[in-house]
Amino acid sequence: MLETKETSAITKINDGSIVTPKGFSADGVHAGLRYNKNDLGVIFSEVPANCAAVYTQSHFQAAPLKVTQESIGKEGLLQAIIVNSANANACTGEQGVKDAYEMRERCASLFEIQPHYVAVASTGVIGEFLKMDKIRTGIEQLQPKATSDSANAFQNAILTTDLVMKTSCYEVEIDGKKVVIGGAAKGSGMIHPNMATMLSFVTTDANIDSASLQSLLSEVTDKTYNQITVDGDTSTNDMVLVMANGQAGNEQLNETHPQWNDFKAAFKEVSEELAKQIAKDGEGATKLIEVEVTGAKTKQEANVVAKKIVGSSLVKTAVYGADANWGRIICAVGYSEASVQPEKIDIYLEDICLFTANSPQAFSEEIATEYLKQDSVKIKVNLGVGEETGKAWGCDLTYDYVKINASYRT
């Protein structure tokens, strides 16, 4: 089913996925790393695809990230991504690197492609070695297809403590050709330890050069994936991978292409939808919190303030308690490093004004509380010192967050 977005030339494909773009297939199987759900998945492109990637900022990048970087470093092309859940293959030393290489080799053999056309990703427990016998058997069972069922099998295979699959798909016409972008992500937490590991895989049949794709991904990541926070912790395994296989047949995209902005809009929409789904599925969360900052001096400051607010434990608990607590919001603004002046700040809950002109406003607590009881709430802050805007997403901090994280091993 197609649903037209009114704001631009892009169209959301509600039942689309990573296999909706031409030339992509996927699969997911139960290799036995976990008891009762898929734990090994693959995305495959008929032809080598241009690619782009962003990795965790942690000093301790897990073994699969090192192997993936090596793959991409060779030719800038990928044809397959092999992913396991249940075990992050992190803090596993030389054996871990060896295992990640073996995953790459075996996946390459399966599809009879070059090893450096394969990327490897893992998520799950850290400090334990992969059960390679199960991985080996699992890889042999993979039979990627371009069906919804296959896409679901993959999407399910990459989940850990996630409660729901995360997916998004958009279409945009470029040079009269239909170009599709699909994405699948996981994020929420790991089994043990919980680090809110985020993995996101985006496929597109667009014809776009690698440099433009990388620059687009980096720019969009700063506005989407990097603007979500569950608990402020960063994983050793976070990674976003994009494959663009050119099967749509458009003229090669780059910043000078007349429809670059349309492609960019669709790409950003997919990324933002995946990011929001991850934030909403944060451990123990009952609500998605969106913070929109306007009137900032710079884009960066707008993003910083938005993220400070959405990351504040006090704001997160207040939202959980449906408490329209502007004081905690202004505090979070106050300790960000942005240029702010208290007397210029307006704070709204959607359309309810809580604070303006340096003064708390009279508002109906009842209406505000009702608003905050929804499963998605929006905090709007106008800094009043410039023209730039930024957004961030997070979730409330609940009893269940403490429960999930305090009691896993006991």
Add this chain to the structure above:
Amino acid sequence: MLETKETSAITKINDGSIVTPKGFSADGVHAGLRYNKNDLGVIFSEVPANCAAVYTQSHFQAAPLKVTQESIGKEGLLQAIIVNSANANACTGEQGVKDAYEMRERCASLFEIQPHYVAVASTGVIGEFLKMDKIRTGIEQLQPKATSDSANAFQNAILTTDLVMKTSCYEVEIDGKKVVIGGAAKGSGMIHPNMATMLSFVTTDANIDSASLQSLLSEVTDKTYNQITVDGDTSTNDMVLVMANGQAGNEQLNETHPQWNDFKAAFKEVSEELAKQIAKDGEGATKLIEVEVTGAKTKQEANVVAKKIVGSSLVKTAVYGADANWGRIICAVGYSEASVQPEKIDIYLEDICLFTANSPQAFSEEIATEYLKQDSVKIKVNLGVGEETGKAWGCDLTYDYVKINASYRT
């Protein structure tokens, strides 16, 4: 009762307080800002005292901080500190500044001293005006004395959601004279909104010039008050004030004085004890967590890593759940900005080795869990890349933290 610290020339005075140093008195009364506890207090020095101060990093400094800075800016001398709880006088615009000035004036009148010899501090709800009628009547009731009861009355008056009073007192001999340093602090949270506001007041009869005192306070603050975290939020009202009235009769202290290091050690001990008491009394906390980082390249990196670990929600919940989860600790190290190499890191719980040489170690889960059930736990991390050390303190993240902060207004 005196208890000798073995490590240096300094002596802890277990029943000492802010009125133990010569020439200081204090009082606290129930002015009526809160229903049933003292809410207005004063510390008074017989003579104008050299002073030093550090203030919140928030952009939104509350009115009393502005007035205090003006007082200190004039001559660098203070003779009285007037403090109220229940209302932070923050985000209160011009009226708030007027009210803070009036508090200063009335306190100065009471003691017949110059207004700029008075510092003002407030903690409590933000965005509401002070009930000045109650403040006025309260100030008239203040009768500072140099007794334990008076010190307790003050210590109680500055508390908000704190469960316990925080106090520390040390003695050190300088030039054959007994020099005493006493401190009183509050920190944990505010009634609404909760921002873990920290106030700390230190008195000493040492003869020390203002510049040396300020430089000492700044240095020690970075190692103590700035190394505690309850929930990462920073208040508009945080402040540490020190008064040194010279009544001990020692030669004026500065960095060239032969016993400077003894005085510094005592001053640091008082600050660290107050900071630890604040961390331990964090909202909903059941445990004090101390993180000691060794083997860092720089002191700053040691402090940053220690604070990252103690501030990690995942580490805090693991400690609450008595879970010896080294993975979360190494993750927090990984996302700090310090120079670290995973293969060089050792992680201990007190003396239990959890991780070394890039490998998880076998340890008794039972012993580790028993250890973590204590009311004070120590995480030790050796980064193995240098010689510098740092410490940080915090508390566990519990159901009660969520409860206190989600349900205050409902």
